[in-house]
Structures are given as structure tokens and as C-alpha cells.
Amino acid sequence: MSDAAVLRVDDLVVGYASEGEVLRGLSFALEANEIVGLIGASGAGKSTLLRSVQRLVEPSSGSISLRGEELTTLGSTELRAARRRMGMIFQEHALVERLTVMENVLCGTLGRTGSWRAIRRRFDAEDVVDAFRLLDRMGLSGLEDRRCDELSGGQKQRVGIARALIQNPELLLVDEPTASLDPAASVRIMSLIAEVCAESGLAAIINLHDVGLARRFCPRILGLHEGRIVFDGPPRDLDDAVLTEIYGEEAVEPHVVGSRQDDVPRVD
Amino acid sequence: MSLGPDRTTFPVSTDAARSWRPPPRIASRSVRRALWAVAVLYAALAVFTVDVDLARVAEGLTRASDFFGGLLRPDFVTRWTDIRAGLVESLAMTLIATAAGFVLSIPLGLGASRNLAPAPIxxxxxxVLAVFRAFHEVLVAILFVAMFGFGAFAGVATLAVATVGFLGKLLAEAVEEIDPAPLEALTAAGSPGPSRIAFGVLPQVMPRILGLTLYRVDINFRESAIIGLVGAGGIGATLITAFARYEFESVSAILILMIAVLFVGEPLSGRLRRSVS
Structure with a gap:
């Protein structure tokens, strides 16, 4: 057990009153620079895992530590400080649609900007410069003052990525970033996430329902089945037997879960 | 070419189709008949209970003709100073009460939202919102006139209370219907509570609340006339004085001016509403 781990999850159990246990004792560690794809059927607990790392759902037992700092026992102030260090990218981008692109990106700085300043839109000049730089990196230059409800799905997701990155996170938690996108846009968004992670040495956990995308962009894959990790390894070890274990008997047909790499559309 | 079903290959029994009637809303025939009987009986009793005294109707007709005659000859001039003062006071009461009610309704409305506030709050x-809405404005005005004395202050207090009850409840309902995802994203970024509300909640509900506030301006102006009748200032006070003096020409002028104010306000508030959405 090295201390280089960015995130270490130990024997994590999460239950909802209505559905019983969703995660039944998960353990894994994430090194700096590591991009992990999380795959599994709907209801396997992928989103719950990401949300419990942020403590948007409270774990029932087990431990989660961020660079050695235990998260499960933090009080509200320390928890907010810890959340600032983890950027989250959401399934349906979760932008405030009536606010502008710039305001949405700067929402990522609310954790370090005082409420009184933020409400008067007095954002730190450095943060504004950062936001412009990130929007440029996302290919959204010139859209700063557009309202988010005028953007396309792919553009919204880029704003969501910029909002997560402006936190200067040590870890990205990415929840089905391509769920509402067409295949070509999905590949572009995944490439972008992979690139920015590589550029800034970020670790990331990415929930994906598309095994093809996971194979292509994630050097390490965790397979979740009914709240347990049933696979942890590189994409080349992800054979039909493993996929059957993760998704169940019905999904062995390669095209159903995209187990072949060439199922993923190429974008040049 | 017809897109419908091919009638030659799918012959339909026309007898069944032609004798089809929509099923009755009340299935039981006896219940239907009983309801009709109750309705007829009620109407008959209602007619007999109203004691119409023809002599008094005849006497009233002459007064009614005076009244309507007066209404057809609006007189803006004789009482113009009073009318203008009353209208200006009503407009001032409306604007102050709506603004105060809007400001006060925000904390109360946020506190009354199940998805934001802890259970005790x-x-x-x-x-508080339920109590503010429990009594009609006239009752509240009578209470405030007794507390603060005659005049516009009691009126402003009355309208402000009514506005808080109205906007607070509707704000709470709007907040309970917001998309929770952006709010959760702000939580995940470690945002403090006030920032979460300012960025995650208010942008989602403000257009609707501003629209309702403009609508409330309308209501408050009309109510300002009613509560004036019980001594809470505004055009209502002028109106009841004119009635008491049998100056139906002035009454007519006042009513016409109230309609004019609402007419002028309508496109104005419409434009404002469109600009905030």
C-alpha cells in the first residue's frame, strides 16, 4: 500500500433505505495520472460510487481517502474544502441553463469565492483569466456571454468540463459524460477529457455505459456487478467471459456492449 | 391515396359503429336520475326562498336609474383634486407594498421549500405563509386600521402581508420544482449555502417570480381600492366618499380611471415579463 494513491476506497458499503445495499464492499486505489473506466449494467452502482466519494450520498461503512485524508468523517466545513479538490462532470452536464457560459464556469470557483462577492459577481481576476483560458482549451472561445440554454449538447458538456477543471482538482469524477451525446460527439468529449487529464496529470474515474469508449480511452477498467468489483484490469483482459459476468448472459453479443474496439466510430 | 386502413380488406361492422355512443360519465342510471331530482328541487327551493318584494323593486328602479344615469355622465372635474390624490396614493401603496412583499417573500419562500430548508424552518x-394568506385583505385591513389608524400606512401593511403570502407560497412551489442537478453540481464543487442558492436556485425560479410579482402589482392596485373602503387609504377612500355623497358622476370618473390604469399597466407588465424570461 503506497501513499502515492490519490484516492483510496476501502470496503465501501452504501445502502439506500428503499433499495438496500447498492455497493457491497468495494476496494480500489487510484494513482496520480491514472484514468479508470467504470463499467457495469444500469443499477450496478457506478453513479452511487462517484456520488459517495463526493459524499453526495453517505456511505454506510468503509473508508474513502483523498491523498490520505479520510473523507467519511469530515464535518461540513472540511467536507466543502475536500469537495473543492475533486472536480465532478455530470451525465446531463448539470449546468444552470439560464446563466451564461462564463457564469457557469465560474460556478466552479464558488468553493473558494466568498458568497457575498460571488452574489455581486465580483469574481477573482485570476479566476476570470483561468476561465477564459479553459474555454479556449474547450474550443468555446467567443461564447463567454451566451446563455447555456442556447448551446448544443456537446458544447454544454464542454462547459461542464471547464467548470470542473477551474477548481484545479486533484481528481476528476466523471459520471457518464457521453450519455446524451451522439457517437461522434461522445468520442470528441472523451478525447478531450483524456487529453486534459494527461496535460495536468489528473487522475480520473469515468463512468461509461459504452464499453467501446472505455476500452479506447481508459488504460484501466473496473467492472461492477451488483455493487461488487468483478473485474480490475487493462482493456485487453476484458473478454467475453468477463463481460458476461459484468452485464449478464444477454449481453454477450459483441455489438450489444461494444466489446470490439472497431465498434467505436472514429473522428478525425 | 388514402393513408387510412384499406376498407375493402378490413370490412368493419357498420352496425356496431353506428350504434356506438360514448359511455355516460355517471354509469348508474338511478344515480343520474337522483342527481337531476336534487338539482331541480334545489332550484325550486332557491327560487321560493328569495323573497321578491315587487313594491321595493319598483322603488329601487328609480334609484337605479339615478345611479346608472350618473355613471353615464362621468365627472372628472368637480372632485379632481381628491381623485388625483386618491389615485396617486393607491399607486404609491401598490408599488411600495409589492416591493416590500417581494423582498420579504424571498427568505420566507426559500425557507418554505422542502428541498432546501431543514424541517423546523x-x-x-x-x-407564517399560511397565516398571511388565511384572512381576506379586507379583514387584515380592518385589523391594521385599528392598530395604525386610518390611512395609507395600514393599507400598505395589508397589501404587503397579502403579497408575502402569495409570492412566498408560489416561490416555495417553484423552488420545489427546480432541476436539482445544477444545485448538486454546486454542492460537489464545495460551494457555501448562500452561493448555492444565488447560483443554483434563484436563476431557475426568478423569471417566474418576477412575472408573478408583476401580476401581483395588478392585484394590489385593485385591492387598494377595496381596502380603502374600510379606511386604509388610497382611491377606495375617495370612492366611498363619493358614494356617500351620492356623487355618482364622480364614482363613474373614479371607476373609469381605475380601468384606465390597469389598461395602461397591462402592455407595460407584459413587456417587462417577456424581458425577464
């Missing part, structure tokens, strides 16, 4: 805010 929720209960307190909901109760």
Missing part, C-alpha cells in the same frame, strides 16, 4: 415558514 420549513414548518415555521409554511405556517
Amino acid at each position: 420549513y414548518a415555521v415558514c409554511r405556517s
Whole structure:
């Protein structure tokens, strides 16, 4: 057990009153620079895992530590400080649609900007410069003052990525970033996430329902089945037997879960 | 070419189709008949209970003709100073009460939202809003006139209370219907509570609340006339004085001016509403 781990999850159990246990004792560690794809059927607990790392759902037992700092026992102030260090990218981008692109990106700085300043839109000049730089990196230059409800799905997701990155996170938690996108846009968004992670040495956990995308962009894959990790390894070890274990008997047909790499559309 | 079903290959029994009637809304025939009987009986009793005294109707007709005659000859001039003062006071009462009510309704409305407030605060805010809406403006005005004396202040207080009850409840309902995802994203970024509300909640509900506030301006102006009748200032006070003096020409002028104010306000508030959405 090295201390280089960015995130270490130990024997994590999460239950909802209505559905019983969703995660039944998960353990894994994430090194700096590591991009992990999380795959599994709907209801396997992928989103719950990401949300419990942020403590948007409270774990029932087990431990989660961020660079050695235990998260499960933090009080509200320390928890907010810890959340600032983890950027989250959401399934349906979760932008405030009536606010502008710039305001949405700067929402990522609310954790370090005082409420009184933020409400008067007095954002730190450095943060504004950062936001412009990130929007440029996302290919959204010139859209700063557009309202988010005028953007396309792919553009919204880029704003969501910029909002997560402006936190200067040590870890990205990415929840089905391509769920509402067409295949070509999905590949572009995944490439972008992979690139920015590589550029800034970020670790990331990415929930994906598309095994093809996971194979292509994630050097390490965790397979979740009914709240347990049933696979942890590189994409080349992800054979039909493993996929059957993760998704169940019905999904062995390669095209159903995209187990072949060439199922993923190429974008040049 | 017809897109419908091919009638030659799918012959339909026309007898069944032609004898089809929509099923009755009340299935049981005896219940239907009983309801009709109750309705007829009620109408008959209602007619007999109203004691129409023809002599008094005849006497009233002459007064009614005076009244309507007066209404057809509006007189803006004789009482113009009073009318203008009353209208200006009503407009001032409306604007002050709506603004005060809007400001006060925000904390109460947020506190009365189940998805934001902890249970005790929720209960307190909901109760306050319920009490504010429990009594008709006229009753509240009578109370405030007794407390603060005759005049516009009692009127402003009355309208402000009514506005808080109205906007607070509708704000709470709007907040309970917001998309929770952006708010959760702000939580995940470690945002403090006030920032979460300012960025995650208010942008989602403000257009609707501003629209309702403009609508409330309308209501408050009309109510300002009613509560004036019980001594809470405004055009209502002028109106009841004119009635008391049998100056139906002035009454007519006042009513016409009130309609004019609402007419002028309508496109104005419409434009404002469109610009905030």
C-alpha cells in the first residue's frame, strides 16, 4: 500500500433505505495520472460510487481517502474544502441553463469565492483569466456571454468540463459524460477529457455505459456487478467471459456492449 | 391515396359503429336520475326562498336609474383634486407594498421549500405563509386600521402581508420544482449555502417570480381600492366618499380611471415579463 494513491476506497458499503445495499464492499486505489473506466449494467452502482466519494450520498461503512485524508468523517466545513479538490462532470452536464457560459464556469470557483462577492459577481481576476483560458482549451472561445440554454449538447458538456477543471482538482469524477451525446460527439468529449487529464496529470474515474469508449480511452477498467468489483484490469483482459459476468448472459453479443474496439466510430 | 386502413380488406361492422355512443360519465342510471331530482328541487327551493318584494323593486328602479344615469355622465372635474390624490396614493401603496412583499417573500419562500430548508424552518415558514394568506385583505385591513389608524400606512401593511403570502407560497412551489442537478453540481464543487442558492436556485425560479410579482402589482392596485373602503387609504377612500355623497358622476370618473390604469399597466407588465424570461 503506497501513499502515492490519490484516492483510496476501502470496503465501501452504501445502502439506500428503499433499495438496500447498492455497493457491497468495494476496494480500489487510484494513482496520480491514472484514468479508470467504470463499467457495469444500469443499477450496478457506478453513479452511487462517484456520488459517495463526493459524499453526495453517505456511505454506510468503509473508508474513502483523498491523498490520505479520510473523507467519511469530515464535518461540513472540511467536507466543502475536500469537495473543492475533486472536480465532478455530470451525465446531463448539470449546468444552470439560464446563466451564461462564463457564469457557469465560474460556478466552479464558488468553493473558494466568498458568497457575498460571488452574489455581486465580483469574481477573482485570476479566476476570470483561468476561465477564459479553459474555454479556449474547450474550443468555446467567443461564447463567454451566451446563455447555456442556447448551446448544443456537446458544447454544454464542454462547459461542464471547464467548470470542473477551474477548481484545479486533484481528481476528476466523471459520471457518464457521453450519455446524451451522439457517437461522434461522445468520442470528441472523451478525447478531450483524456487529453486534459494527461496535460495536468489528473487522475480520473469515468463512468461509461459504452464499453467501446472505455476500452479506447481508459488504460484501466473496473467492472461492477451488483455493487461488487468483478473485474480490475487493462482493456485487453476484458473478454467475453468477463463481460458476461459484468452485464449478464444477454449481453454477450459483441455489438450489444461494444466489446470490439472497431465498434467505436472514429473522428478525425 | 388514402393513408387510412384499406376498407375493402378490413370490412368493419357498420352496425356496431353506428350504434356506438360514448359511455355516460355517471354509469348508474338511478344515480343520474337522483342527481337531476336534487338539482331541480334545489332550484325550486332557491327560487321560493328569495323573497321578491315587487313594491321595493319598483322603488329601487328609480334609484337605479339615478345611479346608472350618473355613471353615464362621468365627472372628472368637480372632485379632481381628491381623485388625483386618491389615485396617486393607491399607486404609491401598490408599488411600495409589492416591493416590500417581494423582498420579504424571498427568505420566507426559500425557507418554505422542502428541498432546501431543514424541517423546523420549513414548518415555521409554511405556517407564517399560511397565516398571511388565511384572512381576506379586507379583514387584515380592518385589523391594521385599528392598530395604525386610518390611512395609507395600514393599507400598505395589508397589501404587503397579502403579497408575502402569495409570492412566498408560489416561490416555495417553484423552488420545489427546480432541476436539482445544477444545485448538486454546486454542492460537489464545495460551494457555501448562500452561493448555492444565488447560483443554483434563484436563476431557475426568478423569471417566474418576477412575472408573478408583476401580476401581483395588478392585484394590489385593485385591492387598494377595496381596502380603502374600510379606511386604509388610497382611491377606495375617495370612492366611498363619493358614494356617500351620492356623487355618482364622480364614482363613474373614479371607476373609469381605475380601468384606465390597469389598461395602461397591462402592455407595460407584459413587456417587462417577456424581458425577464
